[in-house]
Amino acid sequence: MGKSCKIKLYFKIMKVGGFMLIKPRQVPKELSMARSLNARMDVLAEEKWKIEKGLTGEVKFDALTDGMLQNKCCIINGLWLKSGDxxxxIDKLMIFLRKIYLIDVKNYEGDYHFDAEGRLKKGETFIRDPLNQLERAETLFRKLQHQYGYNFTIESFLVYINPEFTLYNAPQNHFVILPTQVNKFLKKLNMEYSKINEGHEKLAELLVSLxxxxxxxxNYPDYSFKGLAKGNCCCMCHRLSTFLRGIRLVCRDCGAEEPVDDAVVRNVREIMMLFPEMKITTKVVYEWLGGHISKRTISRNLIKHFKSVGVKKNRYYT
Ligand SMILES: [Zn+2]
Incomplete structure (x- = not known):
């Protein structure tokens, strides 16, 4: 029995317990790009591994939050914001009655320590202390909210989520949550008095719009349609190693199965992401998929899931 590609990420937009999920966790574009270019061009391996690992940590923290947080608040999962230049x-943003929590989740693994000068190291290698980055985000976020006339108390927390992570000589800091403290941290959030109204939701929606x-x-390497390897990337392991079995694509490497129709739609979105200017036609998608999937199947899915522009020979899809 092959693994289904459907169980991938936490995806729900609704009130879960007491909180309101304004933006569910999505695969960051940087990761989608890295997955695609890594499979088709053999680049960005390290970036892909890093972001993949980060996302796993975020999804794990989302699951804990979904299970434990019962307080009233708005949650936004994953934001890139700009203040000035x-x-x-922000990995996770929580809006409570009068406070906003900015949460950075790190999925670091292994033994880390602070040296005598207070610098973070893994073995002999210096690591950029994520706390500095978080403090920068907090300062910039404070500016941004003032710009829109808000004046919430902002607090930020660094959550180390991986149970295999140990931090030696850590200076006392209650904004740093170690793996063994995550449950206690969420319980504390439940104790806080909170209520939310339309104003909080409006602010959350504003942030999502920004x-x-x-x-x-x-920083993506240069690539071209012609230069990229063709075929379908597996929906689970993202390698170009699937073959057609009836109406499903099956991965030789990881065993994942995906209906051909789903794969076609996914590949069209992949082309659109990599080549936003390209006119999507049946011929383009056929070539992209290495000629393994019939033009009839491709055309049927283009008509069903995308908007067609133009007629006959000049028809393309958006
Ligand atoms: Zn696979």
């Missing part, structure tokens, strides 16, 4: 990222979607610091 400076961009900053989301830059992709990291402005992302």
């Amino acid at each position: 400076s961009a900053f990222q 989301d830059l979607i992709d990291s402005p610091y992302a």
Whole structure:
């Protein structure tokens, strides 16, 4: 029995317990790009691994929050914001009655320590202390809320989520949550007096509307349609290693299965992401998929899931 591609990420927009999820966790664009270019061009391996690991940590913290948080608040999962010329990222933002919590989740693994000068290290390697980055985000977020006339108390927390993570000589800091303290942290959030109203929701929606979607610091290598390897990337392991079995694509490497129709739609979105200017036609998608999927199947899915522009030979989809 193959693994289904459907169980991937936490996806729900509704009131879960007492909180309101304004933006569910999504695969960051930087990761989608890295997955695609890594499979088709053999680049960005390290970036892909890093962001993949970060996302796993965030999803794990989301699951704990969904299970334990019962207090009234608005939650936004994953934001890239800009204040002035400076961009900053927030993994999870929680709006309570009078407070906003900015949460950075780190999925670091292994033994880390602070040296005598207070610098963070893993073995002999210096690591940029994520707390500095979080303090920067807090300062920029404070500016941003003032710009829109809000005056919430802002507090930020750094959550180390991986149970295999140990931090030695850590200076006392209640804004740093170690793996063994995560449950206690969520319980504390439940104790806080909170109520939310339309004003809180409006602020959450404003923040989502300001989301830059992709990291402005992302640096993608040059690529072209012609230069990328063709075929379907597996929906689970993202390798170009699927074959057609009836109406499903099956992965030789990880065993994942996906209906061909779903794969076609996913591939069209992949082309659109990589080549936003390209006119999507049946021929383009056919070539992209390495000629393994019939033009009839591709055309049927284009008509069903996308908007067609033009007629006959000049028809393309958006
Ligand atoms: Zn696979």
